[in-house]
Amino acid sequence: MTTAHKSRVLDMTQGDPFRLVLQFSMPLFCSNLLQQFYNLTDTALAGHLLGAAALAQIGATAALYGLIMNFAFGMNNGLALTVSRYFGAGDEKGMRRAVGWMVTLSVGTSLVLTATSLLGRGALLTLLQVPAETWDGAAAYLTVILLGIPLTMLYNMEAALLRAVGNSITPLLFLLFSTVLNIALDVAFMGPLGLGVRGAAIATVLAQGISALLGVWYILRSYPELRFRLAQLKETTRHAVTHMFWAGLSMGLMSAIYNLGSVALQSSINALGSAYIAAQTAARRLAELYFIPGGALGIAVATFSSQNLGAGKRSRIWQSVKAALVIYFVWWVFIMAFTFLCGEAAVRGVTGSNDEIIIANALLYLKISVPIIPPMAVLVILRNMLQGIQHTIEPLLASALELIGKVIFAVWLVPVWGYRAVCFCEPTTWVICFVFILFAAWRCRGDLRDAYFFARTPLASRTFSGIILVTSVRTGGPARQSRRLINIGC
Numbered sequence: 001m002t003t004a005h006k007s008r009v010l011d012m013t014q015g016d017p018f019r020l021v022l023q024f025s026m027p028l029f030c031s032n033l034l035q036q037f038y039n040l041t042d043t044a045l046a047g048h049l050l051g052a053a054a055l056a057q058i059g060a061t062a063a064l065y066g067l068i069m070n071f072a073f074g075m076n077n078g079l080a081l082t083v084s085r086y087f088g089a090g091d092e093k094g095m096r097r098a099v100g101w102m103v104t105l106s107v108g109t110s111l112v113l114t115a116t117s118l119l120g121r122g123a124l125l126t127l128l129q130v131p132a133e134t135w136d137g138a139a140a141y142l143t144v145i146l147l148g149i150p151l152t153m154l155y156n157m158e159a160a161l162l163r164a165v166g167n168s169i170t171p172l173l174f175l176l177f178s179t180v181l182n183i184a185l186d187v188a189f190m191g192p193l194g195l196g197v198r199g200a201a202i203a204t205v206l207a208q209g210i211s212a213l214l215g216v217w218y219i220l221r222s223y224p225e226l227r228f229r230l231a232q233l234k235e236t237t238r239h240a241v242t243h244m245f246w247a248g249l250s251m252g253l254m255s256a257i258y259n260l261g262s263v264a265l266q267s268s269i270n271a272l273g274s275a276y277i278a279a280q281t282a283a284r285r286l287a288e289l290y291f292i293p294g295g296a297l298g299i300a301v302a303t304f305s306s307q308n309l310g311a312g313k314r315s316r317i318w319q320s321v322k323a324a325l326v327i328y329f330v331w332w333v334f335i336m337a338f339t340f341l342c343g344e345a346a347v348r349g350v351t352g353s354n355d356e357i358i359i360a361n362a363l364l365y366l367k368i369s370v371p372i373i374p375p376m377a378v379l380v381i382l383r384n385m386l387q388g389i390q391h392t393i394e395p396l397l398a399s400a401l402e403l404i405g406k407v408i409f410a411v412w413l414v415p416v417w418g419y420r421a422v423c424f425c426e427p428t429t430w431v432i433c434f435v436f437i438l439f440a441a442w443r444c445r446g447d448l449r450d451a452y453f454f455a456r457t458p459l460a461s462r463t464f465s466g467i468i469l470v471t472s473v474r475t476g477g478p479a480r481q482s483r484r485l486i487n488i489g490c
Contacts, residue, residue, distance in 0.1 A: 013088055024304070027168040034175050036288050049190045068113075075255075082098045087166070100229075164303065250393075257400055332374060332377070365423045391440075397436070
């Protein structure tokens with residue numbers, strides 16, 4: 001394949017899995033770090049420039065915004081797995097068709113999501129139990145964010161597409177640009193222009209929109225193998241499109257279901273009052289920094305798994321899982337020390353508040369959550385590995401368990417135990433889902449063996465509906481072998 005930036009294309013089907021996972025995930029880690037740094041900066045600017053009331057207004061809808069972002073992120077990563085498998089198989093024609101349908105499905109989904117969300121935004125705010133004193137600001141912030149969903153989807157689609165061919169560096173550069181632009185616009189809109197929390201939302205949407213347009217220009221110029229013609233879409237079978245859409249939707253739902261639980265939990269937090277909203281918002285912003293390696297390593301493992309599945313090198317997949325877990329453990333040791341030594345100073349810096357109730361409750365959230373991160377790390381990495389080898393049901397069920405757990409806490413436990421139940425909600429669901437995903441991975445262990453090797457068939461003989469693998473099975477003497485064809489899906 002011809003690419004203008006071969007140095008940024010990472011073939012994960014050969015070489016040391018630990019090095020490859022680390023090499024691929026580091027730009028993703030930096031990308032997520034930048035994203036969370038922006039979120040922290042956005043929160044801190046709102047707290048310092050507009051006060052605790054603005055912090056509560058943004059925080060009241062934070063879970064809903066997270067739901068939208070994570071769905072977009074998850075769905076595009078799921079759609080990109082098909083592109084990644086064709087890349088691993090060396091099938092350029094299949095890649096072009098997959099890219100075409102990835103764009104079509106992503107754009108179509110974003111438009112439907114925008115329309116339905118805008119129509120139901122009043123009901124969403126009511127469902128979230130947004131306090132009367134924060135309603136107007138929360139509604140203004142949410143409306144702008146919903147209008148920007150297509151740009152959010154486009155931005156995430158481009159990043160996912162580049163990562164599918166092993167380029168995790170360029171998405172980092174675009175995110176760096178977006179973050180710097182976002183912060184600059186935040187300062188201008190919430191400061192001199194006096195647009196309040198609406199200005200924070202406008203800054204986010206504008207920054208993502210400009211980055212998305214630059215991403216389109218970059219891909220069209222630098223990756224000719226990712227360009228497609230509309231006529232190529234007709235060459236794809238309905239089954240193949242359905243399979244691809246389900247792969248994207250299941251990964252999007254996996255992320256969204258998790259965040260639906262967060263929305264339910266946010267509703268119960270909102271009912272506790274503005275002080276608890278501000279405390280949880282600050283703590284959550286810091287906690288999301290702690291979770292950064294999970295997202296980066298999860299995508300790295302999913303991409304690694306998908307490429308090696310396409311290449312018929314299944315035994316390498318489990319090696320990538322072990323490498324990812326070692327990396328996350330090192331990170332966890334660091335953040336444990338940071339939380340218990342510097343947590344209070346960090347909370348004060350984020351909130352810009354001297355309210356001891358806010359500070360103490362934010363710190364309580366962190367000190368309960370951080371020690372239980374290892375089960376969450378295993379959950380995230382194994383869930384993405386299963387997605388990469390086309391086991392979409394088990395990760396979805398794990399996310400459904402998380403949803404059920406959070407709803408139980410939100411509906412029954414938080415009203416009785418108050419904010420302390422909020423702090424114990426996620427650690428409890430992590431442990432339950434950890435047990436489930438271990439069992440699911442054990443059941444799928446047979447798919448991680450090299451029973452088959454990839455047959456590099458001519459491009460013309462490969463189809464969008466499946467990658468063809470060949471295995472040689474000995475039926476007699478050294479010269480007698482039979483060949484068996486296996487279809488592994490989209």
